[in-house]
Amino acid sequence: DTAVSQTPKYLVTQMGNDKSIKCEQNLGHDTMYWYKQDSKKFLKIMFSYNNKELIINETVPNRFSPKSPDKAHLNLHINSLELGDSAVYFCASSLRDRSNNEQFFGPGTRLTVL
Amino acid sequence: AQSVTQLGSHVSVSEGALVLLRCNYSSSVPPYLFWYVQYPNQGLQLLLKYTSAATLVKGINGFEAEFKKSETSFHLTKPSAHMSDAAEYFCAVRGTDSWGKLQFGAGTQVVVTP
Numbered sequence: 001d002t003a004v005s006q007t008p009k010y011l012v013t014q015m016g017n018d019k020s021i022k023c024e025q026n027l028g029h030d031t032m033y034w035y036k037q038d039s040k041k042f043l044k045i046m047f048s049y050n051n052k053e054l055i056i057n058e059t060v061p062n063r064f065s066p067k068s069p070d071k072a073h074l075n076l077h078i079n080s081l082e083l084g085d086s087a088v089y090f091c092a093s094s095l096r097d098r099s100n101n102e103q104f105f106g107p108g109t110r111l112t113v114l
Numbered sequence: 115a116q117s118v119t120q121l122g123s124h125v126s127v128s129e130g131a132l133v134l135l136r137c138n139y140s141s142s143v144p145p146y147l148f149w150y151v152q153y154p155n156q157g158l159q160l161l162l163k164y165t166s167a168a169t170l171v172k173g174i175n176g177f178e179a180e181f182k183k184s185e186t187s188f189h190l191t192k193p194s195a196h197m198s199d200a201a202e203y204f205c206a207v208r209g210t211d212s213w214g215k216l217q218f219g220a221g222t223q224v225v226v227t228p
């Protein structure tokens with residue numbers, strides 16, 4: 001069984017379009033994250049939700065809007081796509097506490113904006 | 115704020131040779147430290163994590179890392195490289211006061227030559 005899944009795996013779209021990426025985890029975790037990996041492989045956190053509540057919101061354009069309908073899902077909607085949004089987006093999940101619980105990552109969604 | 119620095123964006127090793135990947139962190143208190151591996155076109159997989167229970171941490175696939183507070187380092191090693199070790203390796207830090215927020219290093223690409 002896939003622990004953290006993302007759809008779609010590849011997304012090619014034109015500038016100005018709106019698109020969504022979906023993430024689901026079946027690990028029973030209460031916290032989910034979105035990371036962006038740029039062309040130089042640099043990873044940066046974008047958002048985090050705990051029990052459907054936003055707990056981390058980094059400096060991300062407001063064209064990006066995460067939505068968490070329940071603990072097992074965290075979707076990312078992007079409005080008015082720009083060339084610079086091209087990247088690989090990773091979803092992750094973990095249990096939230098002050099220990100060193102690891103984050104489990106999905107396979108990634110490669111977004112290409114033309 | 116915590117951060118990590120990975121020395122060397124690209125490492126080439128011969129099959130059977132020692133793999134050494136360097137990671138230094140900056141934090142006012144010992145943080146939680148992780149090493150992740152990313153195989154081509156895949157998500158991130160945890161190799162090992164520092165729990166503060168032991169300074170020498172053993173992970174999967176024969177990797178281990180040693181936490182050295184005096185050097186603020188958490189270098190990753192493997193005694194004998196295998197062709198399947200070719201991948202991107204990321205060191206990450208999570209502060210004890212930040213709820214799950216991982217700060218990643220820039221990554222080190224490992225190439226294994228026959």
